[in-house]
Amino acid sequence: MANKIITIHEEFNAPVKExxxxxxxxQKFGKICGIKMTRIHDGDDxxxxxxxxxxxxxxxxxxxxxxxxxxxxxxxxxYKITQGSPIKNHVGTLRFSEQNNKTVLDYTIQLESKIxxxxxxxxxxxxxxxxxxxxxxASSL
Numbered sequence: 001m002a003n004k005i006i007t008i009h010e011e012f013n014a015p016v017k018e019x020x021x022x023x024x025x026x027q028k029f030g031k032i033c034g035i036k037m038t039r040i041h042d043g044d045d046x047x048x049x050x051x052x053x054x055x056x057x058x059x060x061x062x063x064x065x066x067x068x069x070x071x072x073x074x075x076x077x078x079y080k081i082t083q084g085s086p087i088k089n090h091v092g093t094l095r096f097s098e099q100n101n102k103t104v105l106d107y108t109i110q111l112e113s114k115i116x117x118x119x120x121x122x123x124x125x126x127x128x129x130x131x132x133x134x135x136x137x138a139s140s141l
Contacts, residue, residue: 004123006109010134011102014141019103020074020096022137026054033133043068053082061086087111087122105134 012019022028026048030037036057043052050071057063064085070078074096081090089112097104109126113119 004111004119006107006111006123006127006130008105008107008127008131008134010105010107010131010138011099012105012138012141013102016074016096016098016103019105020077023094023105024048024071024073024077026052030054030056032137033130035129040065043071045071049073054079066090066092086114086118088114107134 023032026037026039038055038057039048039052040055041051041053043049045052048054048068050068052068054066054068055063056066062084064081064087065083066079067082068077068079069091070076070093076096077092077094079092081087089110092109093107095106097106107130109130111119111123111126113122
């Protein structure tokens with residue numbers, strides 16, 4: 001079963017430091033994307049950075065955990081699912097840059113479902129939900 005890739009590109013009329021600060025906060029990022037997300041283990045920075053673990057609850061699905069595996073302030077956040085989920089080989093990468101006084105976010109998610117023939121459905125649902133949330137956040141700035 002092949003991995004699927006989600007690619008999201010969004011621009012924000014705000015400085016990188018501001019956008020990164022919001023999207024690196026697990027609870028705020030979850031709220032933007034319409035997902036219940038709670039930090040259950042602090043990262044090396046005492047908050048949401050490298051090594052932090054967040055618990056994800058999406059509707060009736062069982063909760064699962066994601067761990068921040070790479071974190072460069074105002075540049076990069078990378079995470080992977082580390083416990084419980086119908087998704088395997090899941091890695092999310094958020095890359096932040098500044099162009100023309102705007103924050104540019106390039107967000108990719110690699111995933112594969114453990115359940116045959118459902119990877120495409122999960123990919124579409126994730127892409128639509130996250131894209132919509134990020135667009136709404138961008139338009140609020």
